[in-house]
Amino acid sequence: MELKVKILRWSAGIPVxxxxxxxxxxxxxxxxxxxxxxxxxxxxxxxxTIVDIAKTLVRKNEVAVSSELKERLNLSAGQRVDVDLSSTxxxxxxxKKKMNGKVLSQVxxxxxxxxxxxxxxxxxxxxxxxxxxxxxxxxMKETIYLINAILHSGKTLRxxxxxKLVADKxxxxxxxxxxxxxxxxxxxxxxxxxxxxxxxxxxxxxxGTADVIETIAKVEFSLKELEKIVKKTGACxxxxxxxEIVPADxxxxxxxxxxxxxxxxxxxxxIMSKKLASGAKYILIDIPYGKTAKVTRGKALExxxxxxxxGKHFHKILKVVLTRGDEPIGNGIGPVLEIxxxxxxxSCSKDAPQDLRKKSLFxxxxxxxxxxxxxxxxxxxxxxxxxxxxxxxxxFKEIIKAQKGNLNHLKLAKFKxxxxxxxxxxxxxxxxxxINSLGRITGCPLDKSAGLYLYKHVGGKFQKGExxxxxxxxxxxxxxxxxxxxxxxxPIILKNN
Amino acid sequence: MELKVKILRWSAGIPVxxxxxxxxxxxxxxxxxxxxxxxxxxxxxxxxTIVDIAKTLVRKNEVAVSSELKERLNLSAGQRVDVDLSSTxxxxxxxKKKMNGKVLSQVxxxxxxxxxxxxxxxxxxxxxxxxxxxxxxxxMKETIYLINAILHSGKTLRxxxxxKLVADKxxxxxxxxxxxxxxxxxxxxxxxxxxxxxxxxxxxxxxGTADVIETIAKVEFSLKELEKIVKKTGACxxxxxxxEIVPADxxxxxxxxxxxxxxxxxxxxxIMSKKLASGAKYILIDIPYGKTAKVTRGKALExxxxxxxxGKHFHKILKVVLTRGDEPIGNGIGPVLEIxxxxxxxSCSKDAPQDLRKKSLFxxxxxxxxxxxxxxxxxxxxxxxxxxxxxxxxxFKEIIKAQKGNLNHLKLAKFKxxxxxxxxxxxxxxxxxxINSLGRITGCPLDKSAGLYLYKHVGGKFQKGExxxxxxxxxxxxxxxxxxxxxxxxPIILKNN
Numbered sequence: 001m002e003l004k005v006k007i008l009r010w011s012a013g014i015p016v017x018x019x020x021x022x023x024x025x026x027x028x029x030x031x032x033x034x035x036x037x038x039x040x041x042x043x044x045x046x047x048x049t050i051v052d053i054a055k056t057l058v059r060k061n062e063v064a065v066s067s068e069l070k071e072r073l074n075l076s077a078g079q080r081v082d083v084d085l086s087s088t089x090x091x092x093x094x095x096k097k098k099m100n101g102k103v104l105s106q107v108x109x110x111x112x113x114x115x116x117x118x119x120x121x122x123x124x125x126x127x128x129x130x131x132x133x134x135x136x137x138x139x140m141k142e143t144i145y146l147i148n149a150i151l152h153s154g155k156t157l158r159x160x161x162x163x164k165l166v167a168d169k170x171x172x173x174x175x176x177x178x179x180x181x182x183x184x185x186x187x188x189x190x191x192x193x194x195x196x197x198x199x200x201x202x203x204x205x206x207x208g209t210a211d212v213i214e215t216i217a218k219v220e221f222s223l224k225e226l227e228k229i230v231k232k233t234g235a236c237x238x239x240x241x242x243x244e245i246v247p248a249d250x251x252x253x254x255x256x257x258x259x260x261x262x263x264x265x266x267x268x269x270x271i272m273s274k275k276l277a278s279g280a281k282y283i284l285i286d287i288p289y290g291k292t293a294k295v296t297r298g299k300a301l302e303x304x305x306x307x308x309x310x311g312k313h314f315h316k317i318l319k320v321v322l323t324r325g326d327e328p329i330g331n332g333i334g335p336v337l338e339i340x341x342x343x344x345x346x347s348c349s350k351d352a353p354q355d356l357r358k359k360s361l362f363x364x365x366x367x368x369x370x371x372x373x374x375x376x377x378x379x380x381x382x383x384x385x386x387x388x389x390x391x392x393x394x395x396f397k398e399i400i401k402a403q404k405g406n407l408n409h410l411k412l413a414k415f416k417x418x419x420x421x422x423x424x425x426x427x428x429x430x431x432x433x434x435i436n437s438l439g440r441i442t443g444c445p446l447d448k449s450a451g452l453y454l455y456k457h458v459g460g461k462f463q464k465g466e467x468x469x470x471x472x473x474x475x476x477x478x479x480x481x482x483x484x485x486x487x488x489x490x491p492i493i494l495k496n497n
Numbered sequence: 498m499e500l501k502v503k504i505l506r507w508s509a510g511i512p513v514x515x516x517x518x519x520x521x522x523x524x525x526x527x528x529x530x531x532x533x534x535x536x537x538x539x540x541x542x543x544x545x546t547i548v549d550i551a552k553t554l555v556r557k558n559e560v561a562v563s564s565e566l567k568e569r570l571n572l573s574a575g576q577r578v579d580v581d582l583s584s585t586x587x588x589x590x591x592x593k594k595k596m597n598g599k600v601l602s603q604v605x606x607x608x609x610x611x612x613x614x615x616x617x618x619x620x621x622x623x624x625x626x627x628x629x630x631x632x633x634x635x636x637m638k639e640t641i642y643l644i645n646a647i648l649h650s651g652k653t654l655r656x657x658x659x660x661k662l663v664a665d666k667x668x669x670x671x672x673x674x675x676x677x678x679x680x681x682x683x684x685x686x687x688x689x690x691x692x693x694x695x696x697x698x699x700x701x702x703x704x705g706t707a708d709v710i711e712t713i714a715k716v717e718f719s720l721k722e723l724e725k726i727v728k729k730t731g732a733c734x735x736x737x738x739x740x741e742i743v744p745a746d747x748x749x750x751x752x753x754x755x756x757x758x759x760x761x762x763x764x765x766x767x768i769m770s771k772k773l774a775s776g777a778k779y780i781l782i783d784i785p786y787g788k789t790a791k792v793t794r795g796k797a798l799e800x801x802x803x804x805x806x807x808g809k810h811f812h813k814i815l816k817v818v819l820t821r822g823d824e825p826i827g828n829g830i831g832p833v834l835e836i837x838x839x840x841x842x843x844s845c846s847k848d849a850p851q852d853l854r855k856k857s858l859f860x861x862x863x864x865x866x867x868x869x870x871x872x873x874x875x876x877x878x879x880x881x882x883x884x885x886x887x888x889x890x891x892x893f894k895e896i897i898k899a900q901k902g903n904l905n906h907l908k909l910a911k912f913k914x915x916x917x918x919x920x921x922x923x924x925x926x927x928x929x930x931x932i933n934s935l936g937r938i939t940g941c942p943l944d945k946s947a948g949l950y951l952y953k954h955v956g957g958k959f960q961k962g963e964x965x966x967x968x969x970x971x972x973x974x975x976x977x978x979x980x981x982x983x984x985x986x987x988p989i990i991l992k993n994n
Contacts, residue, residue, distance in 0.1 A: 001943065026943055028699065030751045052549075055564075057505075067552075085943075088757060096757075099628070124624035124752050131596070131628045202525065254527045255621050260585060260593075446498060446523050 001027060002040075003063040005079045007070055016119065018052045018064040019083070028085050034122065036086035037063065037073065045073055048086040048120045091115040092125060098132040106145040113149035113248045126255050130263060138265035140306065144313055146269040147276070153248035155223055156277045157196055165371045166194045168280035169363060170271050172287050172303075173205060174294035176435045177330040177454075179338045180286075181209045182237055183345055183360035184367065186396040187386050189235035191373050196230045196278050198240035204257070206439025206451060210239035211335045212342070215448050217405020229402045237399055245277040246270075268303075272310050282370050283311065283318040286363055288325025292432040297322070319370055323359065327430040327458050330356040334444040334451015334472065336410055343407065346393040355457065361387065413442075413449040413472035415479045419486065421462035425494040430458055434491035438471075441482045447474045454492075461497060468492060498524060499537075500560040502576045504567055513616065515549045515561040516580070525582050531619065533583035534560065534570065542570055545583040545617045588612040589622060595629040603642040610646035610745045623752050627760060635762035637803065641810055643766040644773070650745035652720055653774045654693055662868045663691045665777035666860060667768050669784050669800075670702060671791035673932045674827040674951075676835045677783075678706045679734055680842055680857035681864065683893040684883050686732035688870050693727045693775050695737030701754070703936025703948060707736035708832045709839070712945050714902020726899045734896055742774040743767075765800075769807050779867050780808065780815040783860055785822025789929040794819070816867055820856065824927040824955050827853040831941040831948015831969065833907055840904065843890040852954065858884065910939075910946040910969035912976045916983060918959035922991040927955055931988035935968075938979045944971045951989075958994060965989060 001023070008018060017035060019027070029035055029051055038046035049069060058064045063083050065075060075081070094108040104112075112129060115121045121129075138146065169184060185195045199209035210219045220242040221229065229236045241250060249270050256262055275283045285307050289300040304320040311318025330341040330353040344352035345360065364386075365379025374382040386392050400407065435452065443450035453470040462468060469492065473479040498520070505515060514534060516526070526532055526548055535543035546566060555561045560580050562572060572578070591605040601609075609626060612618045618626075635643065666681060682692045696706035707716045717739040718726065726733045738747060746767050753759055772780045782804050786797040801817040808815025827838040827850040841849035842857065861883075862876025871879040883889050897904065932949065940947035950967040959965060966989065970976040 028943065033751070033755060092757065099632075099758075122620060122755055124620040124755055127621035127624035128628055128756055128758075131625055131632075135596075135628075135632055254530070258530060258619055258621055259625055260589065261596075261625075445525065 001083055002080050003083045004061055005075045005077060005081055006058060006062045006064040007075070007077045008057070008064040008066060016052060016066045017049055017069055018054050018058050020058045020060045020062065021053050021055050023060050024051065024053045027083065034086040034088075034120070036084050037065075037069070038082040039073060039075070040080055040082060047072060047118065048089055050119055050122050089115050089120045091121060095125065095129045095132060098136055099128070101136045103139060104142050104145065106148065109142065109145040110149045110152075113146070113153050116248050116251050117153045123255055126252060127259060130252065130256055130259060130261060130266065133263035133265050134261050138263070140309060143265045143268050143306075144310070146265055147272045147310070147314075150246050150248045150269055150273040151276050154245045154277065155243070156245060157223065157227065157279045164194045165192070165282065165373070166196065166278075166280045167282040167284070167367050167371055168195065168197065168275050168278050169284040169286065169367065170275060172285075172294055174436075175288045175325045175432055176206065176328040176333045176439060177338060177341070177356070178288065178325075178328075178359075179207075179209060179212055179330065179342055180356065180360040180363055182213065182342050182396065183356070183387075183392065184364045185235050185237055186346060186392040186399070187360070187364040187383050188367050189233065189399070190386050190391040190395040191368055191382065193234070193367065193371055193373065194230065195235040196226065196280075197236060198238050198243060198245070198274070198278065200240055202445045204440070205436050206333050206442070206444035207335045207338055208445070209237065210241075211445040211448065212338045213237045213403070214239075215335045215339045215410065216407055217400045217403035219403065221403075229399070233395070233398045233402045235395070235399050236403065238403070240274060246273050249273055264303075268306055268310060272307075272314070275316075276314060281317060282367065283316050284363060284367050284370065285318065285320045286323055287320060288323045290324060290326040290432070292434075293325030317370055319366060321363070321366060323362075325432065328432060328435050328454060329353070329359060331454050332451060333435060333439045333454070334442065335448040336412060337451040337453060337472070340410060346387070346396050348388055357387075411449055413447060413451075413474045415473045415476060417471045417479055417483060418467045419469045419471065421464055421466050421468055421494070423464050424462065424497040426461045426497050427456060427458050427492060428495045429493040430454070431491045431493075434489050437489070438482060438485055438491055441478065441485050442471060442473045443475070443478050450474055450478070462494075468494075498580055499577050500580045501558055502572045502574060502578055503555060503559045503561040504572070504574045505554070505561040505563060513549065513563045514546050514566055515551050515555050517555045517557045517559065518550050518552050520557050521548065521550045524580065531583040531585075531617070533581050534562075534566070535579040535581075536570060536572075537577055537579060544569060544615065545586055547616055547619050586612050586617045588618060592622065592626045592629060595633055596625070598633045600636060601639055601642065603645065606639065606642040607646045607649075610643075610650050613745045613748050614650045620752055623749060624756060627749065627753055627756060627758060627763065630760035630762050631758050635760070637806060640762045640765050640803075641807070643762055644769045644807070644811075647743050647745045647766055647770040648773050651742045651774065652740070653742060654720065654724065654776045661691045662689070662779065662870070663693065663775075663777045664779040664781070664864050664868055665692065665694065665772050665775050666781040666783065666864065667772060669782075669791055671933075672785045672822045672929055673703065673825040673830045673936060674835060674838070674853070675785065675822075675825075675856075676704075676706060676709055676827065676839055677853065677857040677860055679710065679839050679893065680853070680884075680889065681861045682732050682734055683843060683889040683896070684857070684861040684880050685864050686730065686896070687883050687888040687892040688865055688879065690731070690864065690868055690870065691727065692732040693723065693777075694733060695735050695740060695742070695771065695775065697737055699942045701937070702933050703830050703939070703941035704832045704835055705942070706734065707738075708942040708945065709835045710734045710900070711736075712832045712836045712907065713904055714897045714900035716900065718900075726896070730892070730895045730899045732892070732896050733900065735900070737771060743770050746770055761800075765803055765807060769804075769811070772813075773811060778814060779864065780813050781860060781864050781867065782815065782817045783820055784817060785820045787821060787823040787929075789931075790822030814867055816863060818860070818863060820859075822929065825929060825932050825951060826850070826856060828951050829948060830932060830936045830951065831939065832945040833909060834948040834950060834969070837907060843884070843893050845885055845887075854884075908946055910944060910948070910971045912970045912973060914968045914976055914980060915964045916966050916968065918961055918963050918965055918991070920961050921994040922959050923994050924953060924955050924957045924989060925992045926990040927951070928988045928990075931986050934986070935979060935982055935988055938975065938982050939968060939970045940972070940975050947971055947975070959991075965991075
């Protein structure tokens with residue numbers, strides 16, 4: 001059916017079209033259905049895309065297109081195009097194949113990932129792909145295909161630093177306050193490693209590394225700007241989402257988060273494709289395990305093997321370390337509270353959280369040894385020297401300055417409530433998941449200055465009346481909700497002394 | 498986060514909201530993610546809904562709402578509301594339960610269906626529900642729960658015809674030209690049965706009953722108008738989609754069609770809930786089986802048992818008949834071409850397709866016997882008498898008139914191409930699925946006057962040069978595509994004589 005193009009100044013980050021309800025009925029397409037839009041020129045160009053339906057925004061003889069679709073097909077307002085119900089893309093056949101437990105080829109995985117990026121697959125179809133990976137699993141070959149496909153769906157960093165030691169690290173999430181990245185990056189860059197580190201924002205946690213750094217600096221840069229920062233300082237601490245390095249991964253992850261299922265192949269592919277896109281030769285992966293961590297020790301060991309296999313396949317020096325993830329790390333939870341912890345560790349302040357310092361030194365030491373900067377067994381020592389000498393702090397300031405930030409301007413939230421010990425007692429357990437939920441309830445990561453301050457860790461003792469935790473919020477309602485959650489869900493379990 | 502309400506004159510048939518990209522980033526929600534909108538009054542009202550993201554349509558301090566959402570929360574423009582990232586609805590826990598192969602309770606199924614209707618579940622989440630039903634199956638108890646839940650998600654017909662014989666029929670689709678419904682409804686209503694028949698439009702076939710009737714009459718009516726038509730004529734032939742009788746079913750089916758998976762429990766629930774909503778006491782279900790039909794004979798027998806079980810459970814007189822579905826029925830395929838066949842059968846024209854007449858009489862006979870209108874073994878005879886007497890045609894005209902239509906104004910498509918036999922030959926096979934695809938390529942159901950005319954059925958003989966099929970299209974492009982498909986895919990297989 002021939003329709004006139006209307007340009008909607010509307011973007012969803014993906015090519016998308018909108019039809020009038022009556023036109024959609026005629027074509028036989030429903031909301032989130034798929035149409036094929038074809039230009040009428042001699043060499044027609046076309047794309048299969050998901051459609052939205054409107055009652056008044058679009059006329060019956062029109063098809064409204066997003067800015068992405070306009071660019072994709074080089075459309076102009078008023079131009080006539082042919083719009084028809086689109087047949088199912090070929091990739092759906094491959095998704096069905098996976099649903100039936102068959103093994104996919106590189107070509108088939110590529111086709112699926114291409115259609116994810118092109119928006120030729122709807123959210124529901126991507127959900128089917130995710131659930132089929134979850135139900136039937138993917139073997140290591142398929143996982144490698146997935147990594148290749150995701151990697152080639154986007155841009156990669158070209159730092160042109162052939163003779164430099166480019167390194168990257170990743171921690172599996174789930175542990176509140178586990179903000180070692182800025183410290184490790186500062187120490188390792190001060191030691192001469194190149195660390196183009198991109199991180200994520202929090203989706204379900206109170207803060208991601210990108211949210212934390214954003215309290216003092218910009219974190220959204222183009223690939224070109226990022227390359228400039230890395231060339232200047234040897235490192236960066238930016239948000240990966242702004243880079244378009246792995247658009248397929250971004251899209252799949254957003255649906256995984258919605259469904260709250262996380263197939264292992266996609267977890268491996270997501271991490272590996274980002275590390276490969278960063279151009280790192282040396283990759284350190286930290287898997288915290290524990291009762292309320294994301295994974296158990298058994299699962300962590302399984303993942304370790306797989307990461308090591310993938311590291312070999314992609315010719316990387318890759319090391320996996322398993323760390324205890326039984327409780328939160330550091331004192332602050334929430335973007336501002338966590339950057340305060342980081343500053344304390346970097347300035348070797350007396351009240352710096354020692355667990356955060358220790359874990360950062362351990363991981364830095366591993367990277368220094370892997371890259372040959374430190375001799376075997378000397379990594380932690382070297383890291384501690386760099387930290388204690390003030391060189392890491394200087395490097396951190398340099399990176400923050402390059403990201404147009406500065407270390408001042410830290411303000412905690414308006415409302416504050418101390419929770420104190422009712423009697424002499426001792427912490428038996430701190431539940432990571434419940435602490436994460438409590439952090440979200442305080443308003444994080446939206447309210448950067450909200451969050452929690454934990455005074456002690458498991459084993460810590462309180463006298464009656466001593467502070468256990470302080471809750472920070474920007475609104476009274478959130479404070480009420482947080483206190484209610486704390487007393488009902490008991491994220492910190494105490495035993496009388 | 499507090500935002501100002503903006504009313505968007507925009508409707509997707511479901512409650513939906515739109516945020517500015519920056520606001521969405523702050524809240525941490527992505528396109529198709531879920532937000533919770535809460536009014537700020539003393540007794541706040543709230544809803545969890547799916548969000549779209551715009552760059553320019555909505556300002557940073559605004560949340561734009563669809564007309565459905567405006568009505569749902571009784572919102573007015575400029576009003577302030579609290580908008581936050583919404584937690585996963587409880588129903589997702591039950592969907593996960595099904596994914597893990599567990600059996601769901603009535604309460605759990607109700608919760609899922611309620612969230613489907615409320616738009617609290619995204620397309621991706623509904624896809625997960627569908628794939629979990631497909632992967633793990635649902636037992637008969639769960640199927641009954643599903644029917645109850647879907648039935649109670651919408652309105653039901655209240656015809657208040659206690660002493661009347663209300664009957665309904667359903668044919669499993671997939672056979673091109675299988676347009677018995679208008680003939681059966683006319684015969685049975687002429688015999689005194691009440692037949693409030695609602696049908697679907699085609700989604701993947703060239704025509705659905707609603708598309709066919711729409712060539713000569715209106716098919717979209719409100720429940721109230723429909724009750725009026727049925728009271729006046731004893732029957733109707735309308736499009737079910739306009740009635741809101743089973744909104745949950747509509748939504749689930751639209752995603753099933755997209756995914757092209759059709760879990761059996763949902764198939765049973767979809768048909769049964771519509772039949773129950775129509776208020777019928779007598780239900781006839783026709784399952785055509787065959788090599789290129791939707792189901793094999795084995796599967797048809799399995800479905801028959803399940804339908805009979807459900808009929809008993811819901812205290813209905815329900816009969817399932819298995820019919821041969823090896824090839825198309827009638828000569829015309831496409832809305833106008835099919836209504837021409839129907840008119841010929843109803844007017845007992847000499848060139849009426851006898852297979853369509855025979856099947857319609859058979860199914861009518863079954864209904865007449867089930868309801869006691871005809872004695873056992875006399876149903877077909879009685880149906881034939883009604884048809885041959887002209888009473889069925891008169892009833893059909895009455896229904897069409899009540900639906901503001903008339904029998905004239907039938908026009909075939911502009912372009913026409915006869916395909917003739919290259920030599921003396923005989924039809925060995927006609928592939929239902931390929932004929933359906935060919936019909937779609939001609940432009941059906943969008944172009945109502947496009948389609949196919951089959952001159953003979955399996956076993957039919959041609960002399961060299963005799964017409965096998967005529968293709969009708971409204972555009973030369975479509976004709977070219979259709980001829981190409983015909984010669985490449987060979988929907989009609991001939992053997993030399």
